[in-house]
Amino acid sequence: ELKVEQNPLFLSMQEGKNYTIYCNYSTTSDRLYWYRQDPGKSLESLFVLLSNGAVKQEGRLMASLDTKARLSTLHITAAVHDLSATYFCAVDSPIPTSGTYKYIFGTGTRLKVLA
């Protein structure tokens, strides 16, 4: 069964600091996704990583994928308060015999950026 784990689960950091969130998954997959969830809101897509070595950047966030290590990272540079949210990674896993995939989310990392 596919497992997707993130660490840390909770992160409190000062504005201006850098930090990295890690996402490990248990089975072979070349596709990894990052989503953001604000309190009381639904999830919105941040990044789609489709191959080993893929790197995507948007503002102060940069995501990378190492499929051999089954690891993705979300790096935060010079954090600002607006980045406070919960961040989820997700992996799509093939469903045997159907030719289709299901989406499994990580445990989530709750980020709080302190002013």
Place this chain on the structure above:
Amino acid sequence: GAGVSQSPSNKVTEKGKDVELRCDPISGHTALYWYRQRLGQGLEFLIYFQGNSAPDKSGLPSDRFSAERTGESVSTLTIQRTQQEDSAVYLCASSLAGSSFLTSGNTIYFGEGSWLTVV
């Protein structure tokens, strides 16, 4: 353009009653997903539809839960004889999941959720 629409947005029900949650996916999206998120927790996969069929129902927590999809569009998630542990937000998402997703990925788009409270 219209996004994923869920109804009701909030539902308070008495223990033992049945509830039905509805999801209208983005037009043309063939894949539809239901997740459950308890307060402060992650997303728990419930069921996935490709068209009107569900290749994977493994996430449904018990036989009190069922889901269907018709017309490759609207889906309903039904919870019978609700229990307090069913209290959560139920999130629906949809995606194209077509042949191009191997090259462009399979971003899924979420609705705002149906917040269920069982009292």
